[in-house]
Amino acid sequence: MNSIMNTQSTREKIRISDLHAFYGESHILHGIDLSIKQGELVTLLGRNGSGRSTTLRAIMNMVGKRTGSININGHETIDMSSHRIAHLGIGFCPEERGIFSSLNVEENLMLPPNVRSDGMSVEEIYEMFPNLAERRKSQGTRLSGGEQQMLAMARILRTGANILLLDEITEGLAPVIVQKLAEVLTKLKHRGLTILLVEQNFRFAAPIADRHYVMEHGHIAEEVHAHELAAKTELLNTYLGV
Amino acid sequence: MLHGYALGAVMATFLGINLFGLFGQLLVGLINGSFYALLALGLAIIFGLLKIINFSQGALYMLGAFTAWMALEYLQINYWWALFLVPLTVGAFGILLERFLIRPIANEDHLYSLLLTFGVALILQGLFTDWFGSSGLPYAIPEELKGGTKLPFMYLPNYRAWIIIFSLTVCAATWFMIEKTKLGAYLRAGTENPQLMQAFGINVPLIVTLTYGFGVGLAGLAGVLAAPVYSVSPEMGSNILIVVFAIVVIGGMGSIGGAILTGLAMGIIEGLTKYFYPEASNTVIFLVMVLVLLVKPSGMFGKEA
Numbered sequence: 328m329n330s331i332m333n334t335q336s337t338r339e340k341i342r343i344s345d346l347h348a349f350y351g352e353s354h355i356l357h358g359i360d361l362s363i364k365q366g367e368l369v370t371l372l373g374r375n376g377s378g379r380s381t382t383l384r385a386i387m388n389m390v391g392k393r394t395g396s397i398n399i400n401g402h403e404t405i406d407m408s409s410h411r412i413a414h415l416g417i418g419f420c421p422e423e424r425g426i427f428s429s430l431n432v433e434e435n436l437m438l439p440p441n442v443r444s445d446g447m448s449v450e451e452i453y454e455m456f457p458n459l460a461e462r463r464k465s466q467g468t469r470l471s472g473g474e475q476q477m478l479a480m481a482r483i484l485r486t487g488a489n490i491l492l493l494d495e496i497t498e499g500l501a502p503v504i505v506q507k508l509a510e511v512l513t514k515l516k517h518r519g520l521t522i523l524l525v526e527q528n529f530r531f532a533a534p535i536a537d538r539h540y541v542m543e544h545g546h547i548a549e550e551v552h553a554h555e556l557a558a559k560t561e562l563l564n565t566y567l568g569v
Numbered sequence: 570m571l572h573g574y575a576l577g578a579v580m581a582t583f584l585g586i587n588l589f590g591l592f593g594q595l596l597v598g599l600i601n602g603s604f605y606a607l608l609a610l611g612l613a614i615i616f617g618l619l620k621i622i623n624f625s626q627g628a629l630y631m632l633g634a635f636t637a638w639m640a641l642e643y644l645q646i647n648y649w650w651a652l653f654l655v656p657l658t659v660g661a662f663g664i665l666l667e668r669f670l671i672r673p674i675a676n677e678d679h680l681y682s683l684l685l686t687f688g689v690a691l692i693l694q695g696l697f698t699d700w701f702g703s704s705g706l707p708y709a710i711p712e713e714l715k716g717g718t719k720l721p722f723m724y725l726p727n728y729r730a731w732i733i734i735f736s737l738t739v740c741a742a743t744w745f746m747i748e749k750t751k752l753g754a755y756l757r758a759g760t761e762n763p764q765l766m767q768a769f770g771i772n773v774p775l776i777v778t779l780t781y782g783f784g785v786g787l788a789g790l791a792g793v794l795a796a797p798v799y800s801v802s803p804e805m806g807s808n809i810l811i812v813v814f815a816i817v818v819i820g821g822m823g824s825i826g827g828a829i830l831t832g833l834a835m836g837i838i839e840g841l842t843k844y845f846y847p848e849a850s851n852t853v854i855f856l857v858m859v860l861v862l863l864v865k866p867s868g869m870f871g872k873e874a
Contacts, residue, residue, distance in 0.1 A: 387768045413770030425765045429757040437751070438758055439769035486770070 339398075340365050340490050340521040341386070346395035348378075348385040355381045357545040358395070368512065368522040370532045373542035374568055379525040380422055382542070383492045386523075387419050388412055399490070414442045415490075418483025422494040422525075426475045428468040432459055435467045435478055439486045446487030455511065456481050473504035480511065490521045497528045505531055529567065541566045592723040594844040595837065600729055600798070602836020603736035604791050606829045608813045609820065610740055611787035613828035614747070616817070617760040618780045621671065621682040627810030628690035629785045633659050633792020634801045635697055638708050648711040651793050659789025660782040667781040672774070690806070697803040705800030732794050739790065740829045747825050756780060760823065815858045821871020831869065 341363040348356040356378050363369050371379040385393045388409045397404045399415045413419070418439075427435055436452065436459070453460035456477040462470060470478060476496055483491060497505045505528065512522060512535055526532040532539070533556060541549040541563065548566060551559050608626055615623045636655045640646035646654065666689065674681045710728045717726040747753035759766050759776055767773040799805055816835050820827030835854050843850040861869060 389764055389768055408774075409764070409767040410770050410772050413768060419765075419768045421765060421768075425762055427758045427761050429761060430754055434754045438754055438766075440771060442770050483769075 338364055340367075340400060341523065342396075342398040343382075343386070344396040344398075346382070346385060346393065346397060348381055348390040349392040350381075351391055355390070355545055356385060356393075359385075359545075359547055361540055361547060361550075363521055363523055365521050366516065366519045367537045368516050368524065368535055369538045369540065370524045370526050370536045371540050371542055372526065372529065372532070372563070372567060373548075374566075377542040378545040379542050380494050381545075383419065383494050383523065383525055386412075386492060387417070413439075413488075416443050416488055417490045417492060418442070418486055418488030420479045420483055420491070420493045420496060422498070424475050424479040426467040426470070426478055428466060430467050431463070432465050432467055432470065432478060433463040436463075436482045436485060439482055441486050443487030443489060447484045449485065452481045452485055455484075455514075473500050473507075476500060476504070476508070480508075484515070489519070490523070491515070492523050494525045495527060496524070497526065497531050509535055529563070539563075588722045591841075591844050592720075594840040596723060596725065596729060596840070597843070598837040598840020599833070600732050600836070601839060602833040603733050604795060604809065604832075605813055605816050605836050606740050606832030607736050607787055607791040607794075608809065609816045609828035609832045610743060610825065611784040611791075612813060612817050613820070613823055613825055614743075614756075614787075615781055615784035617823040617825070618756060618763070618777055619667075619671070619675075619682075621679050621686065622814075623781075623784065624683060624687035624810070625666070625690040625693070626686075626785065626788050626813070627806030627808075628693040629659055629663065629788040629806070630792045630795070630809065631697065631803060631806035632662070632693055633789030634708070634796040634799075634805060635701070635792075636789070637793040637796045638706055638801045641708065648793070648797070652790070655793045656786040656790040659792070660786030663785030664778055664782040666785075667778050671781070672778075690810075694803050694807060701803065703803055705802035705805075708796035708801055710797040728797055732798065736791070736794060737833075739787070743787070744825055744829060812854055815854050817868075819854075819858050819861045819868055821868025824868065824870040827868060827870025 339362055341361070343359055343361050346356055346359040347354065359378075359382060361369075371382060373379050381390060384390050386397055386399075386404075388404070388407065393405065395405065399412065399417065402415055404412050404415065427438070430438065436449070447455075458470075458474050459478055459481060462474065467478065468475070480493075480496065496508055500508070509531060512524075516522065516535070524532060524536065533553075537553050539551045539553075539556075540547050541551065543566060549559075549562065551563065556563075608630060612623055612626050615621065615626075633655050636658055637648070637651040640651050640655065641648070670685055670689070671682050674685065714728040714731050717724055718730070719725075747756055755766070755771060755776055759771075759773055759780075763773045763777075795805065812835070813832075816831050817828055819835065820831030835857065838853055838857065839850055842853040849856075865871075
């Protein structure tokens, strides 16, 4: 029984079929199908309003209503509440970063409960993000944008999450910090973490991602593997409008 | 002895101020302030996480006093046990209230839950008026706290000193728990962004229920403390609640430290007004509220929206 579970989890971490999501009366996602294997780094590309963030939020059950199937680590989660889904080993980093202003850096870092047993230790975290160590007693929202992003990443790595849902983590950050984030993601990928990345900055995503899903109007319009990028540049440009 | 008394009499009037009267009113102010602080603290905690204005806080304070009275009268449970058991009972009542009445309408406009808690308050008040009448019931000061201490300018009854010390200790402990512990970090973070907290794997609905239970448990505790000094009557809650709302507004909605400090400060200001200009003592807190709202609409300790 256990070995069956394990082989399944080593192959497919997330499988989404016919996912529809709604905010109140608005129907945002219209039947998404996608799957992500262990250790893959996959991006969701697309214009603003194409449903990329909503896809992440739908996986976490943070939308008004959702239908279809979302299988995580072999568990069907469509009827699970948000906090139970997290405990399947998911770490979510929202677009607005979600640093709590009433908590200091250390409290922000320690806030999310462990979802698996082998998370990074606080020492490892501070080694990866030395700025956070220096400012551990500062109010969370007093950090610079880049530091807040590091903190938002760090706190989900501490929990042991091995599936990361990252929403626009490079948005508004200086090139040197974007570079740092690319290094961090590559490191995490080597550790075997599975990453689903919503990204606007295609130059950031292209070199590190294995696959890309292009979204449009709440659908998956195209799937592009890393090795097809050169051949499909034209197509991507049309979808992304760059 | 005689000498001391004479000295006291000389010092008792200073610049035309009757110090006995002044300190007496200050003491009354501090005691009222202690109750304001406890009740405002509960309201602030509940408002912070649930975003609802708990209109039943006063009725639950009354319920606390009546539960203590009934426990003594029918079950011979003494004051000290009541001090421990009544907040738990009222808290449990609050948990049921949250779970079965407030939660089903939690996603509606907060006006609905406000009206719901107001309705619950009216029902409780009506029931207790029906059962016990509106004249008020006596509750004896526990044997251990009878008597008092003679201070230079005033006589300090032991029970009144106990109210001040005990309620301030409870307020300080609650403040510490919220501001300095991990559990408190959950509460603070949940106040800011409950949805993200839940996405991190924290059972937010459970925390909401327990928080409501704790907030109304504080009201129950205040009720037990109040039973020996104010008479136990169905209206005791509605009388104090309006003032407590003003205090929460002055302190800043949802501010924990603000609720405690403002509660005490307003008790004292009310006491001073009673001495210097008694006619205004019932309105002074509302005057302060108007001034604070004009100058800083988010309250003295509230964050700017």
